Amino acid sequence: MTKFTLLTTWGRTMCAAVVVSGWALSLYAADSPAGATSATNAVETAASSPVPGAAAGKKQLTGAELYSIHCNRCHPERYPTERTAAQWKTIMLHMQVRASIPGKQARLILQYLQENSGR
Amino acid sequence: MKKTTNTSRWLLGLLAVGCAAGPLLPPSLSAEVSDADFNALKDLVQKLNDQVQSLRQTNQLVQQQHAQDVQQLNELQSKLAETQQTATAAEQKSDAAVQTQSQPSLRAPLDEATVNRNFQILGDAEFQYINADHQNGSFLLSDFAPIFLYRGGDNILFEAGFDTTLANNAPGSGGYTTTFNLSFAQLDYVITDYLTLCAGELLLPMGTYSERGAGWLNKIPEDPLAVDALLPGSGIGAELRGALPMGDAGKLFNYSVFCVNGPGSSDGTGNAGSLDLGGNVGVRSDGIAANLHNNPGGGGRLAVFLPFKPRYDLELGVSAMVSEWDNAGSHLWSAGVVDAALHLGPNFELKGEYIVSRYGSDDLGTINQYGWFVQAGYKLAGLNLEIPGINNLEMVGRYDSLHDGLGTTTDRYSIGGVYYVTSALLLEGYYDFINSTDPTQPSNQLILQISYGF
Numbered sequence: 001m002t003k004f005t006l007l008t009t010w011g012r013t014m015c016a017a018v019v020v021s022g023w024a025l026s027l028y029a030a031d032s033p034a035g036a037t038s039a040t041n042a043v044e045t046a047a048s049s050p051v052p053g054a055a056a057g058k059k060q061l062t063g064a065e066l067y068s069i070h071c072n073r074c075h076p077e078r079y080p081t082e083r084t085a086a087q088w089k090t091i092m093l094h095m096q097v098r099a100s101i102p103g104k105q106a107r108l109i110l111q112y113l114q115e116n117s118g119r
Numbered sequence: 120m121k122k123t124t125n126t127s128r129w130l131l132g133l134l135a136v137g138c139a140a141g142p143l144l145p146p147s148l149s150a151e152v153s154d155a156d157f158n159a160l161k162d163l164v165q166k167l168n169d170q171v172q173s174l175r176q177t178n179q180l181v182q183q184q185h186a187q188d189v190q191q192l193n194e195l196q197s198k199l200a201e202t203q204q205t206a207t208a209a210e211q212k213s214d215a216a217v218q219t220q221s222q223p224s225l226r227a228p229l230d231e232a233t234v235n236r237n238f239q240i241l242g243d244a245e246f247q248y249i250n251a252d253h254q255n256g257s258f259l260l261s262d263f264a265p266i267f268l269y270r271g272g273d274n275i276l277f278e279a280g281f282d283t284t285l286a287n288n289a290p291g292s293g294g295y296t297t298t299f300n301l302s303f304a305q306l307d308y309v310i311t312d313y314l315t316l317c318a319g320e321l322l323l324p325m326g327t328y329s330e331r332g333a334g335w336l337n338k339i340p341e342d343p344l345a346v347d348a349l350l351p352g353s354g355i356g357a358e359l360r361g362a363l364p365m366g367d368a369g370k371l372f373n374y375s376v377f378c379v380n381g382p383g384s385s386d387g388t389g390n391a392g393s394l395d396l397g398g399n400v401g402v403r404s405d406g407i408a409a410n411l412h413n414n415p416g417g418g419g420r421l422a423v424f425l426p427f428k429p430r431y432d433l434e435l436g437v438s439a440m441v442s443e444w445d446n447a448g449s450h451l452w453s454a455g456v457v458d459a460a461l462h463l464g465p466n467f468e469l470k471g472e473y474i475v476s477r478y479g480s481d482d483l484g485t486i487n488q489y490g491w492f493v494q495a496g497y498k499l500a501g502l503n504l505e506i507p508g509i510n511n512l513e514m515v516g517r518y519d520s521l522h523d524g525l526g527t528t529t530d531r532y533s534i535g536g537v538y539y540v541t542s543a544l545l546l547e548g549y550y551d552f553i554n555s556t557d558p559t560q561p562s563n564q565l566i567l568q569i570s571y572g573f
Contacts (some may be wrong), residue, residue, distance in 0.1 A: 019378055058369065061162065061365050061367065061368070061369050065369075065429050066369065068429030068430055068433065069369050069426045069429050069430070072429075072430050072462060072465065073331075073424075073432070073434070073462070074331040074336055074458070075335070075336050075572065076539065076542040077542065078542060078543070079542070088239075089237075089270065090237055090238075090239040090268050090269075090270040090276070091239060091241065091268070092346070093268075093270055093273075093274075093276045093307075093309070094239075094241070094268050094276060094278055096276075096315075096358070097276065097307045097309070097315050097317065097329060100136075100360055100361060100362040100371070100373045100375070101362060102313055102361075102362045102363070102364050102370075102371065102572050103309065103311070103312025103313070104312055105184075105364070105369070
């Protein structure tokens with residue numbers, strides 16, 4: 001097996017794994033009972049805002065909850081008041097890419113940060 | 120007013136003359152004034168006195184009215200001056216508006232990408248002191264590492280990180296050297312909510328440390344041995360990355376696939392010692408743009424992020440990369456990383472990586488390398504102790520190990536802590552216990568560092 005063949009084989013395998021895994025997990029995401037884990041996410045920030053979809057038996061994480069989930073993974077949490085709403089928009093796009101946060105979750109976090117921003 | 124005063128003076132003078140002349144008159148003459156006349160005269164004097172008092176009161180009222188009139192006059196004059204100023208300003212604005220209308224209209228920004236507020240600076244700065252066995256203690260490091268961000272709309276971001284450090288020159292030469300490195304510089308285009316294209320000098324997602332361990336992000340000043348020795352921190356190329364949500368509970372499937380130039384050879388040969396993980400940036404020293412070997416390298420990372428609730432989560436990932444590395448393209452370099460991170464509340468963190476690497480060489484055949492680290496931190500705020508300052512303290516420990524495949528094995532135990540002055544200003548102190556077969560390595564060392572993230 002030549003080096004190029006190795007690279008090609010490895011690349012194909014990697015791409016196939018990503019595609020198949022993404023497809024399978026997307027199906028899982030679509031069929032997953034959203035309310036199954038919602039109870040464990042009703043934490044201290046849950047009371048800060050009404051839960052969208054609660055009336056339909058589903059609970060979507062709030063921006064405050066997602067902020068607590070993601071920001072603490074890499075660094076001490078920064079106060080929303082430390083930046084302006086415009087600054088948070090740029091920083092949040094950076095974090096969306098760096099921490100691989102889905103766009104919808106990133107927008108909810110951004111909304112939370114901007115609503116509580118310094119100016 | 121003056122007339123009234125003269126009259127009263129005249130009457131009072133007449134009265135005084137009368138009173139003074141009274142005793143001087145002969146008794147016969149005084150006796151001729153009857154009581155009726157005297158009373159009439161008395162009443163007259165009394166009336167005159169009353170008139171004098173009334174005139175005095177009238178005079179006071181007139182004076183007060185005069186003072187009020189003067190005050191109103193001053194106020195009116197002041198208002199008149201203000202009105203004149205306003206009129207002058209309005210006239211100037213009117214002239215300016217006329218001039219503006221007569222000029223061609225300014226070009227309006229096409230979109231928010233042209234607005235300067237999209238520019239932002241993040242980053243960190245570190246100042247480090249180190250005292251190693253058998254060496255002079257020194258202020259080792261002054262590091263300024265800004266990250267420049269420019270957002271070009273809602274889905275385009277350019278980001279670049281720099282690292283500026285100072286270091287003493289080698290023995291025998293004076294002065295110092297300032298190094299200025301480009302850590303990464305990449306353009307990010309968010310294609311969908313779940314897919315982003317990155318291109319440029321990329322931080323490679325081999326494990327998580329290279330992307331999340333810079334500066335103040337990591338709680339221990341030094342990088343893990345295996346991360347520094349076995350993995351390229353960055354590479355020039357392109358990357359597709361993103362995350363797929365798994366349900367509505369915040370669980371994610373993360374993926375990344377990248378293609379970069381890959382490692383190079385420091386001298387062009389395939390000898391084991393010339394492997395250069397940080398080289399091969401696409402431009403040769405003679406100015407010709409070229410990959411040092413024929414084919415690019417590639418790799419990727421797959422991971423799952425499982426939050427149980429905010430601040431309670433587990434992340435598991437596996438990543439791999441393979442590339443030619445010598446100029447002739449006759450040898451492959453490859454590496455794999457398994458990473459894990461666990462958070463149990465806001466006070467406890469456990470993370471680690473296991474790294475393996477292998478590459479072929481002309482002189483030593485296949486070199487197999489491996490290393491790993493595990494790091495734990497606990498914030499004493501979780502103990503709920505009523506001791507001043509203790510809630511800002513986090514105790515951190517790490518064990519890391521490196522087997523370089525060339526006969527050197529190094530184990531290091533790091534114990535210390537972080538004092539959070541604020542969430543962004545950290546005072547760090549660590550003591551390393553080092554066991555190495557390399558005699559040039561110190562056995563123990565103390566490291567103190569001030570970190571600031573901005």
